[in-house]
Ligand code: ADP
């Protein structure tokens with residue numbers, strides 16, 4: 001894919017340089033391109049998530065949804081374009097003259113603190129007990145004292161209904177319980193944005209509802225911003241302020257869930273929904 005040099009957001013962003021024009025969204029993808037070799041996965045992707053909103057990304061398998069979340073989690077680097085979080089560049093940092101340059105590792109470590117992610121495959125630390133799994137990052141990344149981190153971890157375990165599992169190892173838990181721990185672990189960092197990547201896809205069917213109920217509770221009772229990838233359309237309908245239909249590297253349609261699920265504009269959206277609903 002050729003990228004139009006006149007349409008280069010790096011130049012636009014550096015020209016704007018902290019002036020009005022800066023995106024007001026908590027998260028903004030500005031012409032983000034992600035390539036793996038020659039394969040263009042995200043093709044000048046533009047979208048935003050406003051603070052406190054719950055946004056769901058839907059779209060076919062292999063279309064790049066996980067890549068979007070991994071870019072936000074700084075587990076991948078953009079090929080082009082800029083990701084903004086809270087008005088600051090995430091993918092980039094400012095040079096001495098305010099121009100944007102690729103972010104250093106150190107900058108990324110700071111920038112990613114606002115963001116928590118829960119993965120399809122839980123990804124708990126297998127050698128640590130449940131309590132340590134939750135305390136690890138607050139202590140070692142945020143520098144919170146052990147006592148405070150432990151008190152918070154216990155509170156979160158209570159929230160996710162696993163107070164009796166503090167001393168268990170992940171292998172002693174069901175998938176649903178492991179995913180609850182992973183949710184508690186993400187919340188322990190007090191992120192401003194919670195990224196959820198098909199968090200119930202790897203669960204046995206009877207465990208799905210409990211995890212979705214927990215997430216509904218979190219969506220209802222906290223002001224955390226959520227960006228969620230899911231194939232659970234009922235859940236998406238319940239929690240979403242906005243649904244983005246993603247295909248071929250771009251958002252092709254977006255709107256409130258009632259609109260997208262009941263009366264989509266695009267044939268591609270209709271086709272996709274009829275395959276998954
Ligand atoms: P989705 O989550 O929508 O199913 P992904 O973001 O996982 O899609 O993947 C989008 C595309 O990018 C797929 O074709 C996948 O094979 C490719 N891809 C993802 N990660 C990598 C990687 N690290 N290296 C090469 N290709 C990748």
Ligand code: MG
Nearest residue numbers: 065066067198
């Ligand atoms: Mg995925």
